[in-house]
Every structure is written in C-alpha cells, then in structure tokens.
Amino acid sequence: MDHPIRIVLAKVGLDGHDRGIKVVARALRDAGMHVIYAGLWQTPEAVVRTLADEDADWLGLSLLSGAHMTLVPRVLELMKQANLDNVGIMVGGIIPEADIAKLTAMGVAKIFGPGTSLDEIVGFLKTPREPKP
Amino acid sequence: MIAALLDRLRQGDRNALARLISLAAQGEGLAELQASLAANPRSARVVAFTGSGGVGKSTLIGKLIPLVRSQGHKVAVLACDPQSPLSGGALLGDRFRMGSSTDDGVFIRSLAAQSGHGALADHLDVMIRLFETVGFEVIFLETVGAGQGDVEVRRFSDVVVLMLQPETGDDVQWEKAGILECADIVVVHKADLPTTEQTAAQVRAALDLSPARHVPVLRVSTKANTGHAELWQTIHALPLRRQHATAASLLLESAIAWFKERYQAAESRHDAELVKLIEAWQRGETPTEIAAQSLLNTLTRAKP
Ligand code: B12
Numbered sequence: 216m217d218h219p220i221r222i223v224l225a226k227v228g229l230d231g232h233d234r235g236i237k238v239v240a241r242a243l244r245d246a247g248m249h250v251i252y253a254g255l256w257q258t259p260e261a262v263v264r265t266l267a268d269e270d271a272d273w274l275g276l277s278l279l280s281g282a283h284m285t286l287v288p289r290v291l292e293l294m295k296q297a298n299l300d301n302v303g304i305m306v307g308g309i310i311p312e313a314d315i316a317k318l319t320a321m322g323v324a325k326i327f328g329p330g331t332s333l334d335e336i337v338g339f340l341k342t343p344r345e346p347k348p
Numbered sequence: 349m350i351a352a353l354l355d356r357l358r359q360g361d362r363n364a365l366a367r368l369i370s371l372a373a374q375g376e377g378l379a380e381l382q383a384s385l386a387a388n389p390r391s392a393r394v395v396a397f398t399g400s401g402g403v404g405k406s407t408l409i410g411k412l413i414p415l416v417r418s419q420g421h422k423v424a425v426l427a428c429d430p431q432s433p434l435s436g437g438a439l440l441g442d443r444f445r446m447g448s449s450t451d452d453g454v455f456i457r458s459l460a461a462q463s464g465h466g467a468l469a470d471h472l473d474v475m476i477r478l479f480e481t482v483g484f485e486v487i488f489l490e491t492v493g494a495g496q497g498d499v500e501v502r503r504f505s506d507v508v509v510l511m512l513q514p515e516t517g518d519d520v521q522w523e524k525a526g527i528l529e530c531a532d533i534v535v536v537h538k539a540d541l542p543t544t545e546q547t548a549a550q551v552r553a554a555l556d557l558s559p560a561r562h563v564p565v566l567r568v569s570t571k572a573n574t575g576h577a578e579l580w581q582t583i584h585a586l587p588l589r590r591q592h593a594t595a596a597s598l599l600l601e602s603a604i605a606w607f608k609e610r611y612q613a614a615e616s617r618h619d620a621e622l623v624k625l626i627e628a629w630q631r632g633e634t635p636t637e638i639a640a641q642s643l644l645n646t647l648t649r650a651k652p
C-alpha cells in the first residue's frame with residue numbers, strides 16, 4: 216500500500232539552531248510527506264521513543280553544535296535496542312568532512328550540509344532505497 | 349499479518365501497537381481488526397479537546413499527562429493536525445508542545461486529518477480499541493480545530509472539552525456556529541490574559557440559554573499553571589458516555605447533532621428553500637409533520 220512517507224525531525228542535545236530543521240520540515244510537508252516535528256532539546260532516549268510510537272519510516276536529526284560524534288552513535292545504539300534498525304536515518308547541519316565517512320559507516324544513510332537544496336533532500340527521500348541487510 | 353501483530357500487542361510489544369495504529373490510520377485490515385477487538389470492554393475514559401488552532405490544546409494536554417500519570421493511569425494521546433488537500437503532506441507539531449517523555453505509561457501518536465473528513469483522523473475508533481486492549485485508561489484526542497465535524501468528536505469520546513480563549517474577538521462566531529452544543533466542559537484557556545472574566549461570563553450566559561444541560565465553565569492557564577487539577581477532577585466526575593450509551597442512543601444523538609449542524613449552515617447562508625419552508629409552516633399552511641419531512645429533505649440535499 217502506498218502511504219505518505221512519515222518522518223520524525225528532531226534536534227538532540229543543547230543545540231538551539233533550529234532554522235535549518237524548520238526549513239526542511241516545511242519542504243518535506245510540501246512534498247507530500249507527514250512530518251512529525253519533535254523540536255529542540257531532545258534526549259536520544261526521547262527521540263527513539265518518538266520514533267517507535269510514531270511508527271516512522273525515517274528519522275532526520277539536525278546538529279550544528281559539534282556534538283554529533285557522541286549524540287548520533289547514541290541514537291543509533293538506542294534504535295538497535297528498540298528494534299528500529301529498519302528505520303532510515305539522515306543527518307543535517309554542520310558536520311566536518313572527516314566525520315561524514317565515520318557516521319555513514321555507522322549506518323547514517325546520508326548527511327546534508329549547509330547550502331543543500333531542498334529539492335535534493337526531497338529527491339533523496341523519494342528515491343526507493345535498497346533494504347538494509 | 350494482523351493476527352501476528354495482535355499477538356505481539358497482547359504480549360505488550362510497543363512496536364506492534366505503533367504498527368497497528370498505522371494500519372488503522374491507512375484503513376488497512378479494518379474488518380479483521382474490528383472483529384478481533386469488538387469483544388473488549390470499553391474500559392478507557394476518552395477525552396476530546398477541541399477548539400480553534402492556537403488556543404492551546406496541545407500545551408494543555410502536555411500539562412495533564414503528568415497529572416494523570418501521578419494517579420497511576422496509563423495515558424495515550426491521538427493528536428490530529430490537518431493534512432494539505434493539495435500536496436497530501438502534513439506538519440504534525442502537537443507532540444512538540446506536549447513535551448517529551450520516555451515513560452512507558454505514555455503513548456503519543458500524531459495523525460493527519462484529511463480535509464473534508466471532519467476534525468479528526470480516520471478510524472479513531474479502532475485505535476481507541478487498540479489502546480484499551482493494552483490497558484490505557486485515559487485517552488486524549490486532539491482535534492484540528494472547532495467547528496465542522498464536532499459531531500464526530502462527540503461520538504468517539506466520553507467527554508468533550510471545548511477550549512476558547514479571551515481576546516480573540518470571535519465570541520460572536522462561536523455563539524453563532526453552535527459549537528457550544530457539543531461541549532461537556534468549556535475551558536477558557538490562557539486565563540493569564542486580560543478579559544478572561546468577560547469571556548467566561550459570555551460563555552456562561554450563552555450556555556444558560558439551554559438550562560437543561562449543565563456545562564461547567566472553567567478557567568485554566570497553562571502558562572501560569574492554574575486550573576489543571578480542577579479540570580481533571582471535573583472531567584473525571586462525568587459519566588462514561590461510551591460505556592453507558594447504547595448504539596441506538598449514540599446514533600440518535602449523533603443524528604440530531606448532525607441535523608443541527610446542517611440546519612445552522614443552511615440558515616447562515618440564507619438557504620431559499622429553508623426560508624420558504626419555515627414561512628409556510630409559520631403561516632400554518634403546512635402541518636409540522638410535513639414541514640419536518642421537507643426540512644429533512646432540504647438539509648440532506650444541501651451541501652454542508
Ligand atoms: C543563524 C546562526 C545562529 C543563530 C541561530 C538562530 C536559530 N534559531 O536557528 C544564533 C544567533 C542564535 C546562533 C547562536 C549560536 N551559534 Co550559531 N550560527 C548561525 C549560522 C550563522 C547560520 C545557521 C543557519 O541558520 N543557517 C541556515 C539554515 C537554513 O541552514 P542549516 O541549518 O545549515 O540547514 C541546512 C543544511 O545544514 C541541512 N540541514 C540542517 N538540518 C537538517 C536536518 C535534516 C534531517 C536534513 C535532511 C537536512 C538538514 O539542510 C538545510 C537547508 O540547506 C551558523 C553558521 C553557518 N553558516 O552555518 C552559525 C553556527 C552554526 N553557530 C555557531 C555557534 C558556535 C553558535 C553559538 C555557540 C555562539 C555563541 N558562542 O553564543 C550560539 C549557540 C546557540 C545555541 N543555543 O545552540 C557555530 C557552530 C560551530 C560548530 N558546530 O563547531 C557556527 C557554525 C558558526 C561558526 N562558523 O562558528 N547561531
């Protein structure tokens with residue numbers, strides 16, 4: 216059955232930069248997706264609980280604070296514990312080049328930095344994915 | 349697939365509950381779900397919060413959750429936001445206002461309500477039954493806004509809380525739209541704002557025009573943190589409509605409310621047929637029995 220893509224958008228940790236995530240939220244809605252906006256200052260535990268209860272297809276995290284190398288692995292670990300490994304995860308914000316490969320290796324599907332066009336993000340989500348092994 | 353999910357649900361698997369709610373939302377396997385859940389008792393108290401966007405429904409629910417939890421009840425929330433009729437997309441932001449929690453006794457689900465389907469998402473009855481199966485004692489429904497579709501809200505819930513706020517200048521509007529009729533409790537929210545007393549007095553006066561039904565009017569401020577305990581007490585003191593009502597009486601009540609909603613819409617657009625019909629009846633040219641039937645025909649044919 217064809218249902219709209221459900222995606223949870225959240226900011227973890229103390230990072231207060233929420234312009235980017237709000238822009239992305241609106242673009243995804245306008246592209247026909249159901250966007251669950253969880254907002255600022257979420258703990259990894261709360262994000263994963265939201266993801267589970269909302270039965271989302273995707274999680275999108277936005278990090279501009281530099282804390283991504285501790286917070287993203289924590290979220291991935293909790294997702295595994297909650298049997299949510301099948302949910303896709305993408306990350307946006309300020310992520311240095313060197314960390315992109317590391318996060319991808321951990322299981323992040325794609326990372327979007329500053330200046331990414333909204334069409335690119337929509338296009339990525341609308342492209343059918345290969346199922347995770 | 350549904351049978352397996354229901355098995356997992358009964359063993360307390362939270363992900364199975366989440367999946368089943370999605371299936372219900374998409375209208376998949378409804379017949380099977382309804383059949384396997386029909387025998388469950390209506391054990392939950394379902395409380396609907398309705399009122400214009402921005403009145404503070406989500407914020408208020410967020411405040412009630414810990415209060416209800418402190419009394420030991422498990423609480424589920426079904427929060428509806430509108431879906432765009434053009435793109436089919438939706439920005440579901442209620443949960444953000446309700447505050448985050450990792451408490452196993454709290455389950456919040458955001459739902460998109462399709463335009464033209466009333467103020468709620470589809471198939472809420474099935475979702476309510478799913479929550480009841482796993483022991484949620486309190487279920488909060490958040491509508492997309494007051495007005496159209498309130499009839500359905502009443503059908504799904506034990507208690508309807510209508511929320512209004514001071515200083516909106518739309519007091520005339522709510523009186524005209526007849527939305528007070530659907531309310532079991534009226535909350536004047538944001539009671540930290542000036543003119544709260546005037547608004548509460550206006551609502552009281554409007555309600556007193558139909559003295560047969562006693563509807564409490566409460567002042568609540570989530571910002572100033574006042575009135576929540578009294579609101580919950582008042583909600584809790586009301587009878588469980590879904591449990592006591594027979595299907596027939598629910599239908600009758602819904603039908604009457606539907607009828608009134610249609611009537612008010614026809615009246616406000618000065619429907620010519622309606623005017624003619626009323627005048628003929630008033631002059632004594634048509635007996636009530638015939639007039640009632642013509643009225644029903646007119647309202648059924650008319651677009652809402
Ligand atoms: C505006 C801004 C602020 C505003 C934020 C307002 C707000 N509510 O968002 C204010 C002034 C409050 C602010 C404060 C601070 N800031 Co500032 N801020 C910026 C600035 C200039 C622009 C960010 C922005 O809004 N961009 C516009 C949006 C649309 O772009 P974006 O967020 O990058 O999002 C795009 C992509 O990244 C991606 N994306 C983002 N999220 C997501 C999520 C998903 C799921 C997807 C798919 C894509 C995606 O898509 C978007 C569209 O292309 C950046 C510098 C920069 N050029 O990025 C610094 C910057 C982010 N800030 C920085 C800092 C240090 C701070 C402060 C700590 C400064 C201080 N000492 O007080 C504070 C911290 C505030 C806090 N509580 O966290 C640093 C961070 C350094 C780091 N990470 O190592 C930066 C990089 C500046 C710098 N070069 O030093 N800041």
Ligand SMILES: Nc1nc2c(ncn2[C@@H]2O[C@H](COP(=O)(O)OP(=O)(O)O)[C@@H](O)[C@H]2O)c(=O)[nH]1
Nearest residue numbers: 400401402403404405406407445538569570571
């Ligand atoms: N002054 C005041 N503002 C409030 C109160 N409760 C909520 N708000 C604000 O009202 C706005 C809308 O709240 P929200 O819960 O999203 O409303 P909803 O659309 O009815 O769900 C938010 O900006 C809240 O901060 C209150 O008690 N007093």
Ligand SMILES: [Mg+2]
Nearest residue numbers: 405406442490
């Ligand atoms: Mg809301």
